Amino acid sequence: MHLIRELLANALAEAQASGQLPSAPPIEVPVEHPQSAEHGDYASSLPLRLARALRMNPLEIANRLVPLIPAGDALARVWPESPGFINFALEPRWLAAQVEAVIEEGPAFGNVPLGGGESVQVEFVSINPTGPIHVGHARGGVLGDVLARVLDAAGFSVTREYYFNDAGNQMDNFYGSLHARYLQAMGQDAELPQGGYVGEYMVDVAKEIADEEGDRLLDLPAEQAVEELGRIGLGKMMRGIQSDMERLRIDFDVWFREHTLYSDGQYEKAMDALGSNNHLAKREGATWFVSTALGEDKDNVLVRGTGVPTYFAADVAYHYNKFVERGFSRVIDVWGADHQGHVSRMKAAIGALGIDPDRLTILINQMVTLKRGQQILRASKRAGEFITLQELLDEVGTDPCRYFFLARSPDSQMEFDLELAKKSSNENPVFYIQYAHARVASILKLAAENGIDHGDGDVSLLTDPAELALIRKILELPELIESMAVKLEPHHLPHYSQDLATAFHWFYQQCRVVSTAPGDEAITRARLKLVQASAIALGRALSLMGMEAPEKM
């Protein structure tokens, strides 16, 4: 694709330099994969887009550009097409030769040198340690994790981070609720605080602590007991979240804890920076971020009248830490739709800190509505009603769960019917793709058992349409990785994987690979090379999605 773009740009420059085409302001050269195979492997609508500026018939522009595009060994044909496209067909011999290139790259196949080692932080999930992870959080988890894997493949230096809000109001609420549950577990009368966490899991955690600690905490003064309980309970919640993430196959590099912002002076530094840039105001006993001056709808409280910082203040300090203290070049936050209203003021705050707001990207993923058959389940942690990630993984398994969350654009709401997910899990695309990988493995195994060494296979024998279609599909992977990394849209990966599996299954159907018939030795070795390249591409796609690539099923 880069090659095509370059060829077109050069042809255009040459045509303009030689006077065959009038000059015009430069535009980006569009190149795409045409839907229909008869339009070639690549197509450009460059002539159509130039027509107005050049005041010429687009087809005439195409006619003049085509002769200026050198043949090379990759292109079989370049031709103009009405009303003004230029189409490119790849040379089958060149395509076949790419199989060798794929094998040579091995597990690195698909990597693209886009990021140049630029440091990017992806922060995601980051729910309060006041309850278990539920399915809505899992969506953001998978999105962030796969995005990180994609950026990694695209040459960025990626840090995956989880932010624990282990300070603030909600934690005090959690501690108070836990204390009440503990007292209840010890047989005492106790009431949950106003707005406390009523979920059953709190009862379980309190019981667990009661079993482990006995009545030791009853003897302490209430304040001290709450503090001690809080410490133990927080530890349990954090470990629970960490093991959930592990089970979802998400591996964080950093577990950042909010309270360190205060102990390490990040909070003061961030507030000082805002203050010295004249973005703060004292009103009604509180400290405000004067975001209206930056075009926001309203100002935002940073420090309450009580002197306690808001969640927003902590988040400002946290982002100060990301950009200024740790020096990430870019930061990507993955948030749920319920935080959408927080986006613009966060960006405003970044700007107020003197940081280019474009270095911060906030991805919003829409809510997950849970259904069990006809019954709609509202997920609310404080109401204590939700489906946990644990339950989901128990029912559908990690691979389908990841695939299901990943396959939808983050912008679209999801309806997750647990019954359906469970019922269809034996016939969903997850198994289709993994089956292709298992098939590949078993073919290679059979070849090995028959003592066939395909190391000297001649890939130029690969000329069947099914073989060429499979090669084309394999070669799309690097392009896809680049595009996903640029647009921050990992949800294309499942669809690509499915297409790749289809291309492989079709090839398998059309072309016998391991054949012991006399005269078939050469084509068998050539096809084994293609199978090996398929294994690499399928394996890479699955690993980018964080899914298992089984040798057998």
Add this chain to the structure above:
RNA sequence: GCCCCUGUAGCUCAGAGGAUAGAGCACUGGCCUCCGAAGCCAGGAGCGUGGGUUCGAGUCCCGCCAGGGGCACCA
């Protein structure tokens, strides 16, 4: 009231301003003496609505209708 997201096949969803809008599931009919039939092949049906921009709109802009989310000294 204001802000964000979404309306595409019976269902769940893809769709890079381009050429004839695609998958899976479900339904129907074919294909294993041969590398795994968890597979392959074939079949029907669709862009919420009204304008606009453009050579060209599912895609961009405006209105309307419908669904979800947000608009706290909660996080």
